[in-house]
Amino acid sequence: MALNTKIQLKDVYKAFGSKKVLNGVYLSVEKGQSLVVIGGSGTGKSVMIKSILGIVEADSGSIRIDGEETRGAAGKKREAVLDQFGMLFQGSALFDSLPVWRNVSFKLLQARRMPPREARDLAIETLGQVGLGPEVAGLYPAELSGGMQKRVALARAIAARPEIIFFDEPTTGLDPIMADVINELIVECVRKLGATTISITHDMASARKIADRIAMIYEGKIIWEGRKDEIDHSGNPYVDQFIHGRAEGPIQMQVLRP
Amino acid sequence: MTNTAPTLPVRVRSQALDLLQLLGRTFLVFLQATGNFAFFTIRSLSHCLRPPLYLSQIGRQFMDIGYYCLPVVGLTTLFSGMVLALQSYTGFSRYAAGAESAIANIVVISITRELGPVMAGLMVAGRIGASIAAEIGTMRVTEQIDALTTLSTHPYKYLIVPRLLAGILMLPLLVAVGDVIGVFGGYLISVYRLGFNASNYLDQTLRFVESIDVISGLVKAAVFGFIVTLMGCYFGFNSKGGAQGVGTATTNAVVSSSILVLTLNYFITGLFFGAR
Numbered sequence: 445m446a447l448n449t450k451i452q453l454k455d456v457y458k459a460f461g462s463k464k465v466l467n468g469v470y471l472s473v474e475k476g477q478s479l480v481v482i483g484g485s486g487t488g489k490s491v492m493i494k495s496i497l498g499i500v501e502a503d504s505g506s507i508r509i510d511g512e513e514t515r516g517a518a519g520k521k522r523e524a525v526l527d528q529f530g531m532l533f534q535g536s537a538l539f540d541s542l543p544v545w546r547n548v549s550f551k552l553l554q555a556r557r558m559p560p561r562e563a564r565d566l567a568i569e570t571l572g573q574v575g576l577g578p579e580v581a582g583l584y585p586a587e588l589s590g591g592m593q594k595r596v597a598l599a600r601a602i603a604a605r606p607e608i609i610f611f612d613e614p615t616t617g618l619d620p621i622m623a624d625v626i627n628e629l630i631v632e633c634v635r636k637l638g639a640t641t642i643s644i645t646h647d648m649a650s651a652r653k654i655a656d657r658i659a660m661i662y663e664g665k666i667i668w669e670g671r672k673d674e675i676d677h678s679g680n681p682y683v684d685q686f687i688h689g690r691a692e693g694p695i696q697m698q699v700l701r702p
Numbered sequence: 703m704t705n706t707a708p709t710l711p712v713r714v715r716s717q718a719l720d721l722l723q724l725l726g727r728t729f730l731v732f733l734q735a736t737g738n739f740a741f742f743t744i745r746s747l748s749h750c751l752r753p754p755l756y757l758s759q760i761g762r763q764f765m766d767i768g769y770y771c772l773p774v775v776g777l778t779t780l781f782s783g784m785v786l787a788l789q790s791y792t793g794f795s796r797y798a799a800g801a802e803s804a805i806a807n808i809v810v811i812s813i814t815r816e817l818g819p820v821m822a823g824l825m826v827a828g829r830i831g832a833s834i835a836a837e838i839g840t841m842r843v844t845e846q847i848d849a850l851t852t853l854s855t856h857p858y859k860y861l862i863v864p865r866l867l868a869g870i871l872m873l874p875l876l877v878a879v880g881d882v883i884g885v886f887g888g889y890l891i892s893v894y895r896l897g898f899n900a901s902n903y904l905d906q907t908l909r910f911v912e913s914i915d916v917i918s919g920l921v922k923a924a925v926f927g928f929i930v931t932l933m934g935c936y937f938g939f940n941s942k943g944g945a946q947g948v949g950t951a952t953t954n955a956v957v958s959s960s961i962l963v964l965t966l967n968y969f970i971t972g973l974f975f976g977a978r
Contacts, residue, residue: 497852527854534845
């Protein structure tokens, strides 16, 4: 059981100044599993993912990948950790100075020194997997619609065949149909790669589609975790309020806060 | 009145405490900023010395600073040389004879020692410092810098090192070209406007200029190139928020690098010529 744990967080804390964002997070993801973390805005979802990547350094606790402690890893060790990751950013975060194919094969070109011709072929193949034709390869990100940018970003996240992929709000800002297209692409690509994934979202339709397990984060803590089909009768008032999108309940929105 | 009298000292005391607190906080913020900046500088420099280097990025920055700044730097030094010749003529002609050689000397010394590097430094601060801060700042707020990290590419190596190297190596080159153009500007005015003898003027220029004049100017250029690109990278890299944050970063980069160029210019001049 423990042998199959890909990512494990134990008692992770992170504060920015006096603002506590992560308040003792416990989380573990099995190899090949898809975990969706749901939660409102500002509950620490993004910070949690960034602390696993090491973009944000956690204050205390343990972050293990394949059983190996990575919190505070730097230099070569951090590079080795990052090498197995792919990430889809909320705003796509494509490099606007580079054409689409260089975006998709960026890691292969820069970090793995693949020859450009080979990288371009691979980029076109990966673009095909997300439903984009080879004519897109030469365009620049600014020439694409939001949905297409998301797909290019997805292609970039999977192009180097990572073992772990993070999805940060993969469907935010897309129309429901395009959101569903992206969800299906995520499920399909992940299955093909056999990757372990963590997605953060507040879109329940997306969560139900891509999750094996769902966890809910609230005030920097994981307050519920279970299988996808358990979420409708979790017996947790916080989860119930969130999945039904009710303004009344134990979670009080601080509307008056500036 | 009798009621409010005893409370007054308490209020004054709490105000004084507030003031102290504010001072303390400002000082701490200042220390933190200085520390951050020093740390950033050391990290950037250490990455300059460690592979891998991204050659295509370095090439792009070399073009940006070395080639695309040439027109701006050329024009400013040309007109500086021209105005120097004109002004020193109106000044020296009051004292009659010897104006011809004096003008050649003044133009070549001022251009190589001061105006070449300072003009180029300020122009590059406006052109390159601003664009670096805006570009890196936008990459920061759109998470492109985080994306670089997740794609196994170190942002310092990919974004900052090429720009610093280009600044340090290209600005002296720009200034060398600017020196020649500036002296040529002085020559144009002296010969075609003031009617001096052309070969005499060139002879005077070459006889008078010493290698230390040119070298000190080129050293200044390298330092200014480093400062301008470093400021652009630092403020861009640490920009926060959205469009407004990028705007602030750009302003800060240009203002701070311009001030530093002028300040450091004084100290480097002191180092080279102060003892004499």
